[in-house]
Amino acid sequence: MADITAKYLGDLRVECVHQQSGTVLVTDAPKDNNGKGEAFCPTDLCATALAACAMTIIGIYGRNHGVDVTGTTIEISKTMSANPRRIGKIEIIFNMPDREFSEKEKTM
Incomplete structure (x- = not known):
């Protein structure tokens, strides 16, 4: 089993899940690289x-x-x-x- 899984949500966002704890982290592309800069x-x-x-x-x-x-x-x-x-x-x-x-x- 993977330690971390990630799913592309579209619009340059990725949802990452730490499998052991269930902690969810979402990334976003930065404004200077086509993103919204709304997350890490x-x-x-x-x-x-x-x-x-x-x-x-x-x-x-x-x-x-x-x-x-x-x-x-x-x-x-x-x-x-x-x-x-x-x-x-x-x-x-x-x-x-x-x-x-x-x-x-x-x-x-």
Whole structure:
């Protein structure tokens, strides 16, 4: 059985279902690529997944080493390139909570 299923809804929208949880996510093409821009576009999800993955790894480290990173926020910027259209750059800024982190914790 697939982990995720996706169905094209028409009008450049895709409904994705996470089979284990039943969570539904709809994507839409961005306005600058023939869409309405009313939901995450697939490349937004790619950039978001990268940041969420990195934050999950930080969270695992924190949990395993007694470092509370709850409240960390992430700012994600994605720049598209052309010919062919693709992600050209992803910038991720982690805003850590206002806590005293040791130099070792900051390095990790």
